[in-house]
Amino acid sequence: MAEPILALRNVETYYGPVMAIRGVSLQVAEGDIVTVLGANGAGKTTILKTISGVMDPTKGQVLFEGREIQKRDPDWVARHGIAHVPEGREVFPFLTVRENLMMGAYTRSDHAGVRQDVDMVYGYFPVLKERADQQAAYLSGGQQQMLAIGRALMARPRVMLLDEPSLGLSPILVKEIYEIIGRLNREQKVTMLLVEQNANMALQTAKYGYVLEVGRIVMDDTCVRLMESDDVKEFYLGIKDDAVRGKRRWRRKKTWR
Amino acid sequence: MELLQLLISGIAQGCVYGLLALGFVLIYKATEQVNFAQGDIMMMGTFFAFAFITGTSKPVSWWSAPIAILAICVGAALFYLLHKRRLPAWRDTAASQPRLQQVTAGGAYWLNLLAIVALYAVAAIFAIRFLSGFGMSWWLALPLAAICGGVLGYTLDAVIVRRIIGQPQFAVVILTLALGFMMRAVAGAIWGADDKGFTTPYSGDVIRFGGGEGTNPVVIGVPSLVIIGGTAVMIIGLYLFFRFTKIGVAMQAASQNQLAAYYMGIPVKYVFSMIWAISAAVATVAGILLVPKLEVFSPEVGLLSITAFAAAVVGGFGSLPGAILGGLIIGIAEALSTRYLPDILIDIVGLDGSFANKIPQVIAYIIMLAVLIIRPQGLFAQIQRKKV
Numbered sequence: 080m081a082e083p084i085l086a087l088r089n090v091e092t093y094y095g096p097v098m099a100i101r102g103v104s105l106q107v108a109e110g111d112i113v114t115v116l117g118a119n120g121a122g123k124t125t126i127l128k129t130i131s132g133v134m135d136p137t138k139g140q141v142l143f144e145g146r147e148i149q150k151r152d153p154d155w156v157a158r159h160g161i162a163h164v165p166e167g168r169e170v171f172p173f174l175t176v177r178e179n180l181m182m183g184a185y186t187r188s189d190h191a192g193v194r195q196d197v198d199m200v201y202g203y204f205p206v207l208k209e210r211a212d213q214q215a216a217y218l219s220g221g222q223q224q225m226l227a228i229g230r231a232l233m234a235r236p237r238v239m240l241l242d243e244p245s246l247g248l249s250p251i252l253v254k255e256i257y258e259i260i261g262r263l264n265r266e267q268k269v270t271m272l273l274v275e276q277n278a279n280m281a282l283q284t285a286k287y288g289y290v291l292e293v294g295r296i297v298m299d300d301t302c303v304r305l306m307e308s309d310d311v312k313e314f315y316l317g318i319k320d321d322a323v324r325g326k327r328r329w330r331r332k333k334t335w336r
Numbered sequence: 337m338e339l340l341q342l343l344i345s346g347i348a349q350g351c352v353y354g355l356l357a358l359g360f361v362l363i364y365k366a367t368e369q370v371n372f373a374q375g376d377i378m379m380m381g382t383f384f385a386f387a388f389i390t391g392t393s394k395p396v397s398w399w400s401a402p403i404a405i406l407a408i409c410v411g412a413a414l415f416y417l418l419h420k421r422r423l424p425a426w427r428d429t430a431a432s433q434p435r436l437q438q439v440t441a442g443g444a445y446w447l448n449l450l451a452i453v454a455l456y457a458v459a460a461i462f463a464i465r466f467l468s469g470f471g472m473s474w475w476l477a478l479p480l481a482a483i484c485g486g487v488l489g490y491t492l493d494a495v496i497v498r499r500i501i502g503q504p505q506f507a508v509v510i511l512t513l514a515l516g517f518m519m520r521a522v523a524g525a526i527w528g529a530d531d532k533g534f535t536t537p538y539s540g541d542v543i544r545f546g547g548g549e550g551t552n553p554v555v556i557g558v559p560s561l562v563i564i565g566g567t568a569v570m571i572i573g574l575y576l577f578f579r580f581t582k583i584g585v586a587m588q589a590a591s592q593n594q595l596a597a598y599y600m601g602i603p604v605k606y607v608f609s610m611i612w613a614i615s616a617a618v619a620t621v622a623g624i625l626l627v628p629k630l631e632v633f634s635p636e637v638g639l640l641s642i643t644a645f646a647a648a649v650v651g652g653f654g655s656l657p658g659a660i661l662g663g664l665i666i667g668i669a670e671a672l673s674t675r676y677l678p679d680i681l682i683d684i685v686g687l688d689g690s691f692a693n694k695i696p697q698v699i700a701y702i703i704m705l706a707v708l709i710i711r712p713q714g715l716f717a718q719i720q721r722k723k724v
């Protein structure tokens with residue numbers, strides 16, 4: 080594999096005394112979509128916060144374009160090309176849609192480019208253009224998710240971190256959002272690190288995947304192969320072999336345990 | 337017609353409360369801290385103006401200019417370095433403590449200390465000049481003092497208050513109260529605790545109209561009108577600033593969702609310190625405009641902020657228009673009740689005179705309590721919850 084654009088090496092991150100990330104290593108190659116799957120509380124959000132500098136790891140390195148960035152401030156990280164689409168949208172509720180997008184471009188000073196990118200975002204999300212002058216609080220959940228993605232796009236990022244973009248959205252909306260995520264990857268050449276509980280959509284969209292359990296990576300492979308894995312099928316995709324069900328369920332153990 | 341005079345005087349006083357309340361609300365919305373030093377920052381700013389205005393402009397002795405420039409350069413360089421360095425960033429509350437300890441133990445601590453020492457050097461040299469005064473014109477002193485007030489506010493946050501982010505609320509309250517006491521002591525030590533005043537181009541001017549056979553003319557003090565006009569200008573200026581400048585919108589953003597602001601690369605700590613600076617500069621201008629109306633001021637003038645705090649509560653702590661309206665309500669109520677209420681209480685209710693005369697002094701707090709009981713969210717509260 081070529082030199083990865085983003086890599087974590089043995090990262091450990093604590094909330095006070097609570098160890099949320101227990102030695103995670105992963106790599107994201109330029110141009111790829113890489114996903115981290117994990118149940119609620121596995122530590123997905125913490126991984127992304129550690130990358131974007133909102134939290135500092137106690138141990139390990141975060142490498143971006145070969146440079147250690149784990150000690151950097153969030154504004155430095157954002158300025159240098161990592162944009163974060165936070166869990167639960169986190170739009171600025173009382174700013175207009177347009178102002179939200181402009182805040183995404185806070186670290187940029189090329190006015191012409193910014194104006195161009197606003198139109199680019201409106202191209203991907205026409206509904207944001209219709210509502211450009213409304214406060215973000217009045218958008219629906221799906222529209223807020225689009226705004227959060229568009230806002231991150233405004234930074235012209237090299238890498239985009241996406242935290243559960245499907246959270247709380249209807250299946251149709253989830254599909255729509257994921258289609259656009261795929262298009263952004265292809266058309267705007269944004270590398271993406273995507274963390275999800277919704278393994279199905281993530282595995283279909285991403286190229287390579289990691290499975291996270293209680294702060295540890297327990298499995299990693301290409302998404303095609305992950306989808307074939309019995310463990311992923313049963314525990315993340317909810318597909319169960321009917322004959323096996325019931326009888327063996329209580330005995331069934333994940334192979335990595 | 338007496339009523340009109342009272343109203344204008346009350347509105348002017350209310351504008352000052354409103355501007356102070358605005359500072360409370362701006363800082364509270366951004367950081368959820370209540371800055372009880374707000375009034376004392378106003379007091380310091382007013383003394384800066386006093387120092388700039390009084391005295392005669394005489395040539396500076398040959399050595400003080402280079403020393404002042406050198407000290408300012410040292411201070412500025414240190415502050416530049418300070419802000420290049422990592423200060424405790426936003427963290428989940430649980431994670432913030434270890435990080436803070438790390439910073440105080442590390443190099444940034446000594447750098448801070450040095451910066452403070454350099455600041456003292458600057459302050460000492462300026463204090464010498466302050467004592468004799470600069471003899472500037474009021475027109476120059478007003479913006480200069482506002483800038484100095486802003487620098488004071490910025491510094492208080494960047495060097496001191498920011499350090500206790502993540503600590504319980506009462507820590508901030510005690511800290512800002514203590515800072516207020518210290519500023520009062522410093523001002524008293526430098527300038528003395530007695531009443532001071534300075535003249536302005538319009539001190540004592542009045543506008544007179546009406547009045548004919550047997551009726552008194554309406555006499556309106558120009559200082560009151562200047563306060564009202566100045567407040568209007570500042571409110572419009574602040575509105576345009578928050579609405580249309582990039583840093584202004586970023587201030588709103590950081591106040592609405594601090595975490596998301598970090599993700600956008602907004603330098604939240606700097607933005608918050610700038611909000612302190614704006615609050616302090618606005619308070620300073622309010623204090624300077626108030627002087628020709630009251631004719632005197634002293635280090636105790638900062639205690640006005642307690643009334644301004646009541647105004648902020650009445651307006652619904654968290655609403656900017658509410659802060660101004662709350663200030664106006666309390667200013668008008670004070671003016672009217674001082675004139676009419678004692679008579680009413682004595683004649684109609686039959687209260688003792690010495691007691692009735694005291695009621696108008698606490699009318700602000702009576703209104704605050706009434707509002708808290710009837711409408712705890714304040715009269716002009718916006719329906720909003722801050723997401724963090």
Ligand SMILES: Nc1ncnc2c1ncn2[C@@H]1O[C@H](COP(=O)(O)OP(=O)(O)O)[C@@H](O)[C@H]1O
Pocket residue numbers: 094097098099117118119120121122123124125126428429430
């Ligand atoms: N603010 C916090 N304080 C203390 N512990 C936390 C905090 N946030 C998350 N945790 C803990 O860290 C672990 C990982 O959380 P998180 O990264 O949010 O998981 P995920 O995003 O996968 O649902 C969880 O066990 C959670 O209990």
Ligand SMILES: [Mg+2]
Pocket residue numbers: 120123124125166243
């Ligand atoms: Mg999460």
